[in-house]
Amino acid sequence: MEIAIIVVVVIIALWILIAYNEIVKKFNLVKRGWADVTAQERQKGRIIPELEKVLKDHKQFETDLLPKIVALRSGLSELNDAEVDPSKLKDITAASKELRSGLELTVEAYPELKASESFSNLMTQITNQEENVGAALRIFNQNVEIFNSTIQVFPNNLINSSLNKKKEIEVFTDSEASESFEYKPSF
């Protein structure tokens, strides 16, 4: 009888240990996912000086694009790897989109810019970076969903509330994009 009790206690202890570690592991992956997003966003900062160099001879750049570049720069400087905060990312995404649409308008005004190889390379780099940021965000959101499910399901919710004490993490949503939909899910 005593052996049976010991076996049951050992099994429960092991199960708690596994669930505890699972939550820790997934939380760390969410943090890593966030660090990847910020790292990908910061890649944009490397293009800004090159962009400024290519555009400096165009008047429209000074008036229209410079404020957008400044906004993007300041957003990037506020990004924090350690703190998972999707709200700050929204400002950068918006600034990034504005800069991109501004660039497209500038190109229309300066046909010689459109034909320039260095500008075309920069635009390709920006597109690739946007795709990488988008992909990093998708991975981050996937990880967040898996983490949130892990701490919500029974019996992990008991272990989390008493031992890990992790809170649900907010997924990143592009509010500008979702505003264009008429449909709003009621969760």
Place this chain on the structure above:
Amino acid sequence: MEAISTVNTSTDNKILKEFITTTTESLNDVKDIHEVESLLDKVIAHPFKLKFDNLKLWLLSTFFVLLGAAYIYFIATTRNYDMSWIDLGSFLILIVGVVWPLKIVGKRAQSIQNLNNLFIVKTRDLLYRITLSSQHFRETINNKFVDFNRGNYSQNVSWCKELEFNYNDKKMKVDALQHHYVVERIVEEKVRNGRGGYKTVRRKVYDHYYREGIVFPPIAEFKSLVISNDSLHKKYSESFKPTSIVFDEHFYVMAESEFSAAKFLGPSVVLAFEDLNKKFKGLTFEIAPDGSILINQKQTGLLNTNISTSINTPVEFKQDLLKNLTLDNVNIMFAFMNNLIKYLGK
């Protein structure tokens, strides 16, 4: 139509047989898709629409079946199934009389089916520019990839074919292949020992497995990297886990350099792998030390087409072949490689 109706059936069948033979020969020699098209037009214009008249053969076979039944009835009623050697000989002749016409019917149907398949294969080969792989490729492929290190008994590349891959408005020759490996295992069976009991005997059984994939030439500076659903032979010492939980649940990564693996597996590439994993089972993506790339998986029929019509409806068949023929799984691998080239910036 009047002239045709006066030709007798045996002549019709002979003409059709000759037509199938000559069309098959012409099809074997076609060099471009227009030649296939003109042969299909001939099939469409053929007065017999590739349909043999098998009525006489069916009647002959049925006659022998009835004769056999009558013979059995005769033996049963007159001799109570007491059969002599002559009866057995007669039965043998009757069986040949039943089977032989059916065999001719089957052979005729098979000749049409073979022509149907040849049309599909030739169209596929011309559209995707499929030819035999080079001798150098065939000689060097067997031990090139870690993914081929499977099976404890034997492994080999059963077939390989060269095809054309388009990317960034450029063309590249790639090779589709089938990898075959055999696993030997010992099974224990209980058999009767002749003394009313059982004994356990051990015997070797051989399980055959097939994997099909595509080998691409180097596309970037990356080398010595394996990303697989399976935990393969550990050729490279470094491993790497990207951030994605989904990716980590499905793939093992093995590389010569962890830095190189990290550089390769950027967010867009990781997601491309997750998408590819939804389409194939037992997936392996491998970059060999010389930079050649293998995408391999365990579903066979990689070069099978999506053609659903047959030559029995030649007009629809022609349209299906020339307008709708695609190699779905090859296209998925090509799309994945196009994405990789875009992300890795060749």
